[in-house]
Amino acid sequence: MIILPAIDIKDxxxxxxxxxxxxxVEKVCDTPYKAAEQFKAAGAQYMHMVDLDGAKDATLANADLIIDVAKQSGLKVEVGGGIRDMAAIERYLNNGIDKVILGSAAVKNPDFVIEAVKAFGDKIVVGIDAKNGMVCAEGWIDESEINYIELAKRMEDIGVGQIVFTDIDQDGTLAGPNLKQLDDLVHEVNCRVVASGGVSVLKDIINLAELDVYGAICGKAIYTGNLDLKQAIKITSKI
Structure with a gap:
């Protein structure tokens, strides 16, 4: 299982x-550059970045900054937030970003996801963010009537190979990931599942590894010091 420390950017x-x-919103590090530098020093090879302004406003508000932070870090970076058309995907992939995450588009414009997967293959990841099991979009503001597993199956059917699943009720709470929903998802689809939301301590990482998820995104727990990133990476490299 891989560990993806997270940088969420707003303003x-x-x-x-x-x-x-x-x-x-709470500022958790002096700069995104410093956070990425600390991740790399801890042994991270991957990083998860989100443009929060972009997610809410359907723009690439912080794209230049994200691209530069990724480039300076030397890490493999996946980016989400505000990616609504092929030009946005190309902008990121042509500037060193490893993968792009389509979230709201998976709910509102599945034809775009089909087009993106045909053009870019495994560079396309779908982010499924759910509240009470129902998918939300537009920066988690707009709740749909689609169950998260149903959407995951639809995405798998069109060729998506990797899904980032977030239980919104757990995100940023340090209350532990939603193991039940993740376990259900892993058993319902064959694509790789990356868990996001709620990771607090090393035990959470071990629990996720036992579910056979592909990766775990860790954010707040790293910044608060609850989770030792270096230790988490070391342990998962052996699982």
Whole structure:
């Protein structure tokens, strides 16, 4: 299982939210560059970055900053937030980003996902963010009537190979990941599942590894010091 430390960017700052609520924004590091540098020093090979402004406003608000942070870090970076057309995908992939995450588009414009997968293959990841099992879009503001497993199956059918699943109720809470929903998802689809939301301590990482998920995204727990990133990477490299 791989570990993906996370950088969420709002107004150019490295921040965290509580349960996806933009009113709870909290700056957690001096700069995104410093956070990425610390991740690399801990042994990370991958990084997860989200443009929170872009996710809410359907723009690439922080794209230049994200591309530069990724380039300076030397890590393999996946990016989500505001990616709504092929030009946005190309902008990231042509500038060194390893994978792009399509979230709202998977709900509202599945034809775009089909087009993207045909053009870019495994560079396309779908982010499924759910509240009470139902998928949310537009920066988690817009709740749909689609169950997260149903959407995952639809995405797998069109060729998506990797899904990032977030339980919004767990995100930023340090209350542990939703193991039940993740276990159900892993058993319902064959694509790789990356868990996001709620990771607090090393035990959470071990629990996720036992579910056979492909990866775990860790954010707030690293910044608070609850989770030792270096130790988490070392342990998962042996699982």
């Amino acid at each position: 150019g700052n490295c921040v965290r939210l509580f349960k996806g609520d933009y009113s709870t």
